[in-house]
Amino acid sequence: MTTATLAFIGAGNMAGSIIGGLISNGYDPERIIASDPGLETLQLLKARFGIKIAENNSDAVREADVVILAVKPQVMKPVVTELAPALQDAMPMLVSIAAGITIDSLNDWSGGNLPIIRCMPNTPALVGCGASGLYANPQVSEAQKTLAETVMNAVGISQWLDSESAIDAVTALSGSGPAYFFLLMESMINAGKQLGLPPETATALTLQTALGAARMATEGDVEAAELRRRVTSPGGTTEQAINTFEQGEFRTLVQSALDAAERRSRELAKQD
Ligand SMILES: NC(=O)C1=CN([C@@H]2O[C@H](COP(=O)(O)OP(=O)(O)OC[C@H]3O[C@@H](n4cnc5c(N)ncnc54)[C@H](O)[C@@H]3O)[C@@H](O)[C@H]2O)C=CC1
C-alpha cells in the first residue's frame, strides 16, 4: 500500500472508522496522524491502532501528503481558516467528508490552489461496508485520486462523480440511505409484533432478513427486481404485500424522500 502520510483533523466516528479500516488493510500506523480537542479519543486511537497524535491541527498537517477534514460542517470554516498558513506551507491534498461544504469554500478558507476532494461517506464505514461518492477539483492528480480511493476503499466502496453537484444526489442516496433501511427495519419489527410475535423474535427475524437480502443483492449477479420476483409466487403471500406497497405509491414516496434530501443538501451548501 502507499506510504503517503495522512493527517486526520477531527478524530470522531467517521475518522475512527476510516483509520480502523486502513490499519486492518495493512496501512503503516506511523504514517497516520490525528488531531482532536478530545484528548481521550485521541489516546484511545493511539493505544488501539498505534497511530501518531498531534497536539494541535497545525502540527498534524505539517508533514502530511493528505489532510482528511473530518470535523462537523458547523466548525469547518474556523478549523480550515486557522489551518490555512500550515496548509499553504505543506500544500497537501485536502479530503473533506463534511456534508454541504463546497470546494469553493474550502478553497477560499485554506488560502487557495490546493488539490481538494469532496467525499460523501456513510456510517456503515464503521463496519467496513461504507459507500462513498468522490469528486475532485482540477488540481488533483491521477496519483492523488488513487490515494483517495485507497483511503476510502479501506472502509467500503467508492465511486467517482463527474460534477460536484452529484454529491447532493449521493448524500440523498447513500449518505442518508442507511437511515431509510433502518426505518424499514423498525417498521417491519413493529408490524411483526402487531402480528403477535414476541419482540425479540420479530427483531431477530427482521434483521437477519435485511442482512440476507442485502447479501443476495450484492454477492450474486441477479438484479434486485428479479430477486423480488423470485420471492413473489403467483397467487401467494408476497404478492399481497407487494401489491399493498404499490397501491400506497411506495416507489413515488421513495423518489419524493430522496428529492427532499437532495434539496436540503443543496440548501446546506448555499449556507457555507
Ligand atoms: N454521520 C453520518 O452519517 C455522516 C457524517 N458525515 C460527515 O462526517 C463528518 C464527521 O462526522 P462524525 O465523525 O459523525 O462526527 P463526530 O462528532 O463523531 O466527529 C467530529 C470530531 O471533530 C472533533 N473536533 C471538533 N472541533 C475540532 C477542532 N477544532 N479541531 C479538530 N477536531 C475537532 C470532535 O471532537 C469530534 O471528535 C461531518 O462533517 C459529517 O457531515 C458524512 C457522511 C455521513
Ligand SMILES: O=C(O)[C@@H]1CCC=N1
Ligand atoms: O443527515 C445529514 O445531514 C448527514 C449527511 C448524510 C448523513 N448524515
